[in-house]
Amino acid sequence: MYPLAVDQPYPRNQWWVAAYASELGRALLARDILGEPVLFYRTENGDPVALAGICPHRSFPLERGRLIGDAVQCGYHGFTFGADGHCQFVPSQKNAPQKSALRRYPLVERGNLVWIWTGQENLSDPSLIPDMEAIGPGNPDWVVEQHPLATVNARYTLLIENLLDLSHVTFIHANTIPGGGKVVEIPVTLAETERSLIVERHGRDLPLNPLIQMQFPDQQGPVHQQFDAEYIGPCVIRTGGAISDAASGVVLGTQNFLHMITPASPTRLHYFVNTARNFGLDNPALTAINLGMGMRIQPEDIDAIETIEAVLQSGAMLPTEISARIDNGALKVRRRLETQILAEMT
Secondary structure: OOOOOOOOOOOOOOEEEEEEHHHOOOOOEEEEEOOEEEEEEEOOOOOEEEEEOEOOOOOOEHHHOEEEOOEEEOOOOOOEEOOOOOEEEEOOEOOOOOOOOOOEOOEEEEOOEEEEEOOOHHHOOHHHOOOHHHHOOOOOOOEEEEOOOEEEOOOHHHHHHHHHOHHHHHHHOOOOOOOHHHHHHOOEEEEEOOOOEEEEEEEEEEOOOHHHHHHOOOOOOOEEEEOEEEEEEOOEEEEEEEEEEOOOOOEEEEEEEEEEEEEEEOOEEEEEEEEEEOOOOOOHHHHHHHHHHHHHHHHHHHHHHHHHHHHHHOOOOOOOOOOOHHHHHHHHHHHHHHHHHHHHHO
8 A cells, every 4th residue: 555565554463552540440442453442441440542532342332432430332232341341241141152252452541542453462472662761751851842733634654754854844844833934955874773773964154033032941052953854653753853053063852752553444544743952941932832843734744645645545647756866864764664564574
């Protein structure tokens, strides 16, 4: 499925962000994850639960049911399932039918995020969850802003490729990101490790723009600024980086934009965004600025990839795809994703 040369659209042996921790409570929450309806809630002790979201009796959505203690009762015929997924009660008979259990998905709650494992349960190693604390969330030395969840009508790979080529900032975000016009001119290098790939852009001797002046009021001269895009996995991409005084090279601070991407279906995705900074921790004005900019920037990215998705689904005859040198990072990530998916298929 474009842009991948494999039929399976996404890897399943993978941790994905299922929800913000604040979304889960004693109300039933339904969300499609990799084409599967999943039901989320918290037990009376506060533990997060994720179960298959369709009743196996007559395919009634369990979100239309209710919680009885820690169990979910189907709103159609009253089949009741425990937090472990096992059918506990059928009103019309003494015993539960065979094979009536719901799938229970492994969940891990870390900081403000709830992670779900969508593959083979015996492979659900929490150590495979990206180290978010190293880039902001959960780290007491950082401030993290949680932006509203967006569900986007586009395949998740389009968003990955959008984020890995930040030259689009100069065009898509020309009126929303201060200094963004310079991004396309900054040379690009690639840095690869076994677990990540970084498309590095290091802006040198950039003039102060109004945003940087607000972030660092004492800064007087030009700055060096990183406009990196780091593929940590199909579930997380980090953009941004350090801002330094150009004269001395002293790092003024680091701001990361964390893009958590979870496929809802082959052509729809959930998009969680956090901004994180290790400066101005006691300056709420910077939080307001980040949230405000997010409300303007994110819809522009969404509009771009939804427009491409509409073209892909239109049936139009498409030109042969070409790539530029700037696309090397995205092309390498395509190969990484294909390798990850193929490993599950063998």
